[in-house]
Amino acid sequence: MSxxxxxxxxxxxxxxxxxxxxxxxxAILDAAAQVFGQQGYAATTNTVAERAGVSIGxxxxxxxxxxxxxxxxxERHISEAGLVLQETFAxxxxxxxxxxxxxxxxxxxxxxxxxxxxxxxxxLFDQTPRTPDAVARFRQLESLLAAAVAQQLVRxxxxxxxxxxxxxxxxxxxxxxxxxxxLAPPEGVGREALVGEVQALWLKALS
Amino acid sequence: MSxxxxxxxxxxxxxxxxxxxxxxxxAILDAAAQVFGQQGYAATTNTVAERAGVSIGxxxxxxxxxxxxxxxxxERHISEAGLVLQETFAxxxxxxxxxxxxxxxxxxxxxxxxxxxxxxxxxLFDQTPRTPDAVARFRQLESLLAAAVAQQLVRxxxxxxxxxxxxxxxxxxxxxxxxxxxLAPPEGVGREALVGEVQALWLKALS
DNA sequence: GGATAAATGTGAGGATTACTCACATAATCA
DNA sequence: TGATTATGTGAGTAATCCTCACATTTATCC
Numbered sequence: 001m002s003x004x005x006x007x008x009x010x011x012x013x014x015x016x017x018x019x020x021x022x023x024x025x026x027a028i029l030d031a032a033a034q035v036f037g038q039q040g041y042a043a044t045t046n047t048v049a050e051r052a053g054v055s056i057g058x059x060x061x062x063x064x065x066x067x068x069x070x071x072x073x074x075e076r077h078i079s080e081a082g083l084v085l086q087e088t089f090a091x092x093x094x095x096x097x098x099x100x101x102x103x104x105x106x107x108x109x110x111x112x113x114x115x116x117x118x119x120x121x122x123x124l125f126d127q128t129p130r131t132p133d134a135v136a137r138f139r140q141l142e143s144l145l146a147a148a149v150a151q152q153l154v155r156x157x158x159x160x161x162x163x164x165x166x167x168x169x170x171x172x173x174x175x176x177x178x179x180x181x182x183l184a185p186p187e188g189v190g191r192e193a194l195v196g197e198v199q200a201l202w203l204k205a206l207s
Numbered sequence: 208m209s210x211x212x213x214x215x216x217x218x219x220x221x222x223x224x225x226x227x228x229x230x231x232x233x234a235i236l237d238a239a240a241q242v243f244g245q246q247g248y249a250a251t252t253n254t255v256a257e258r259a260g261v262s263i264g265x266x267x268x269x270x271x272x273x274x275x276x277x278x279x280x281x282e283r284h285i286s287e288a289g290l291v292l293q294e295t296f297a298x299x300x301x302x303x304x305x306x307x308x309x310x311x312x313x314x315x316x317x318x319x320x321x322x323x324x325x326x327x328x329x330x331l332f333d334q335t336p337r338t339p340d341a342v343a344r345f346r347q348l349e350s351l352l353a354a355a356v357a358q359q360l361v362r363x364x365x366x367x368x369x370x371x372x373x374x375x376x377x378x379x380x381x382x383x384x385x386x387x388x389x390l391a392p393p394e395g396v397g398r399e400a401l402v403g404e405v406q407a408l409w410l411k412a413l414s
Numbered sequence: 415g416g417a418t419a420a421a422t423g424t425g426a427g428g429a430t431t432a433c434t435c436a437c438a439t440a441a442t443c444a
Numbered sequence: 445t446g447a448t449t450a451t452g453t454g455a456g457t458a459a460t461c462c463t464c465a466c467a468t469t470t471a472t473c474c
Contacts, residue, residue, distance in 0.1 A: 020441085021451060041336075044431060055453045060433060126342060129248075130333040139391055165396040165404055169384050176383035177376050184346055189372040197372055205412035227470085228422060251460060262424045267462060 025062050027052040029076065032069050037119050041070065041127040070128045071137075077120055078141065081113050089148050099156050100203055106149070107199055110174055114182040122183060146171045158206045170202065232269050234259040236283065239276050244326050248277070248334040277335045278344075284327055285348065288320050296355050306363050307410055313356070314406055317381055321389040329390065353378045365413045377409065 031052035035043045045066055049056040063069045088109045092102060114121060128134065150167035153159040160166050180186075181194045238259035242250045252273050256266045270276045295316045299309060321328060335341065357374035360366040367373050387393075388401045 057453055066432065126337040135333065162396055162400065162404065165401055168393060169405060169408060172383045172387050173380035176379045180379045186372065186375060189369055193369065194372055197369065198376060201376060201412045205408045264424050
């Protein structure tokens with residue numbers, strides 16, 4: 001089924017050395033984004049290769065298995081999100097806003113990240129198999145993010161006895177709440193109100 | 208691949224009418240729990256049938272596809288969790304405890320549900336494909352749970368302008384935080400401390 | 415009790431699909 | 445230019461989900 005290659009690795013099987021191979025690699029990844037985005041993870045690797053205009057053999061020259069293709073898409077998506085987050089934290093370090101404003105910015109960024117490319121987000125979150133590798137990678141990112149948040153909490157004097165722990169809870173809770181609000185909005189309450197409620201809750205929790 | 212049956216339905220294909228068919232149905236489910244629990248979603252349906260001591264044809268007489276088998280396992284797991292939750296809420300309605308005690312009980316139950324059968328929980332959460340059906344089913348349960356929680360918030364006078372919305376945020380946030388604390392405990396902080404921090408945060412948020 | 419119908423069980427095989435490998439082509443280097 | 449290395453190809457293999465034509469067991473009726 002999924003990833004039964006001898007010691008499956010998610011990294012590209014071969015690093016491109018010439019310009020044309022780089023182009024091939026990108027063509028495959030772009031095709032994967034399109035095809036998986038439309039048909040979900042059930043889409044076949046042959047379809048991806050066809051859409052990319054390369055043979056199925058070339059696909060497997062760069063990605064050892066189907067999961068690796070998704071992981072590569074995830075990496076790309078994550079690195080884009082990383083840039084946005086880096087910008088947000090740079091702003092916080094520069095302006096040193098108070099707690100309400102800090103929360104406001106963090107929440108706004110989280111919402112923006114979820115609204116940016118819902119199809120891709122849903123594909124990666126709902127349909128990509130959660131291999132141990134993928135889970136570990138996600139946890140690592142979460143931890144990194146928590147560290148940056150912890151720094152802010154400490155600056156604002158609301159870190160408590162275990163800033164890193166508190167920050168982790170904030171990151172996990174916020175992600176789940178915003179994810180639900182944006183991708184599965186409940187009836188009867190507008191997204192605006194819901195996001196406002198999130199901010200109010202965390203503001204009280206941290207004050 | 209996954210669920211390409213014409214209009215896939217997750218319900219058993221055939222309702223058992225005789226006692227032996229009921230036995231077959233349960234044998235298959237029990238075998239599925241064992242085999243999938245050990246080998247994950249990659250385990251084959253033929254292995255499940257073999258373990259159950261029935262032919263592969265019989266398996267597909269009761270479950271239209273592999274996903275349906277997992278869904279049935281999920282239903283069973285969820286209904287057990289439902290009993291625990293029902294008990295918790297019955298206790299809250301009976302005793303009408305104050306906010307700290309109410310939160311304490313809700314959190315304790317959530318922790319217990321995650322510690323109960325971590326293997327099955329991980330299987331269903333991490334490895335079972337999130338089909339639209341499965342996602343919808345989960346959201347529905349979440350909503351039901353939120354309604355019960357909202358009732359408690361209103362009773363305690365901390366429901367705010369939109370008790371249902373606030374309750375939903377509580378349910379989603381709590382689930383994510385406890386899930387992380389129990390199934391992926393961070394280093395440096397004990398689970399006890401982490402759970403305590405969760406309670407403190409929500410207590411302040413709702414007071 | 416025997417005959418008929420309905421329910422349940424079987425497993426070889428069809429259809430799909432992830433992935434391989436022996437070989438062809440293109441680029442680089444001496 | 446010839447040799448070597450990098451890149452590309454696609455028919456074929458193995459694995460696996462699922463079907464279907466048929467066998468067997470149980471229930472129903474006279």
